Amino acid sequence: MIRRLYTLLFYAALPLVFLRLLWRSRRNPAYRMRWRERLGYCNVGLPTGAIWIHAVSVGESQAAEPLIRQLQTDFPERTLLVTTTTPTGADHVAKLFGDAVIHCYFPLDLPFAVRRFLDQAKPAMLLMMETEIWPNLLGECASRGVPTLLANARLSAKSARGYSRLGSFARAVFAGIDHVAAQSEEDAERFRALGVPPERVAITGSLKFDVRLPASLFEQAEVIRRGFGHRPVWIAASTRDGEEEPILKAHRRILRAIPGALLLLVPRHPERFNNVAQLCKRQGFSLVRRSDREACAPRTEIYLGDSMGEMSLLLAASDVAFFGGSLMKFGGHNFLEAAAMGMPVTFGPHMFNFATISRMFLEQGAAVEIDSAESLASIMIRWLNNAGERSRVGEKGRTLVARNKGAREKLMALVTRMLR
Secondary structure: OHHHHHHHHHHHHHHHHHHHHHHOOOOOOOHOHHHHHHHHOOOOOOOOEEEEEEEOOOOHHHHHHHHHHHHHOOOOOOOEEHHHHHHHHHHHHHHHHHHOOOOOOOEOOOOHHHHHHHHHHHHHEEEOOOOOOOHHHHHHHHHHHOOOEEEOOOOOOOHHHHOOOOHHHHHHHHHOOEEEEEOOHHHHHHHHHHOHHHHHEEEEEOOOOOOOOOHHHHHHHHHHHHHHHOOEEEEEEEEEEEEEHHHHHHHHHHHHHHOEEEEEEEEEEHHHHHHHHHHHHHHOOOEEEEHHOOOOOOOOOEEEEOOOOHHHHHHHHOOOOEEEEEOOOOOOOHHHHHOOOOEEEEEEEOOHHHHHHHHHHOOOOOOEEEHHHHHHHHHHHHHHHHHHHHHHHHHHHHHHHHOOOOHHHHHHHHHHHHOO
């Protein structure tokens, strides 16, 4: 009954869904393209038995990369279908895999769209990344015998409380997931409490620890770094709306303490690049944009990372890193790639999407939490002035990443059993 009500409400909201896509297309025209795929049309001639991987956007696609590459190696006879929700996710999948996988947009969770998509995709299994819970999709997969795996699964305490308010409806939906590969014991317990049978829940750790740094990364980063000149460099990565103001305030303090320091500012969403550039200029900062491919003069104070797919490169060209989405209540962003490089990292108090990982780093002294522009400036000044401390904190992070690798192998064992 509640699922029927959910579906009716979704149908009623369908015009708003497309109006939202149209609204977002003002900044990113890709949002007004390929709408048919969101209604279940994925006419790409897929053979029966494809492995379907759903990764919402860039972060999930990045986390899924080692697993997808292992699937390509272990199941070369299988077609891999990767779906995303956002155009930036689609672009990232194309950059990572090119034509080696097939990409479509994820169908809306409406019965007609889900059925149409499954009729055309004919998957052998569905592997969903992290927190993708869609009642109609899970129900239709169950009725067709398509096994489902929630991989790299995480569930915050706040989300778990929200689902629990839905009572028997939530329990029925969660019970319909065939396997959950949880990142931590806390995540596993929340899934069990919401109705996933205990025997279907395994703790595999986080795929995000299985970081693979490109062999030529540091050589490419050195080219960029030489263009900056001999100066301290800090990066504010994956910043979200409302966070640039305190970051710029912190940078002004850093410049007073360390004249010549350079901020690499990398907003999370490409549709915000122009607004962030204008904000920097309004506040009187000297700015160079990565997309302009201009030289970074000694007087340049901010280097705006407004290109796609170059976060790793810009991280490697920095001395220390702050990760956004954490000063405001967005839940934080993945900082493990920077940690794997041996770079000291800091973040704000709102890391609920990475609660276990961030707590682990804080407890081991491998990261620092800040809560204001003042505390951000203070830690950056301290680290930029003390190479020894940077090295000690960074090495703790590198060690933690290395110690927690292995989720890919555990997940592959589970996938192999499901495909038998």
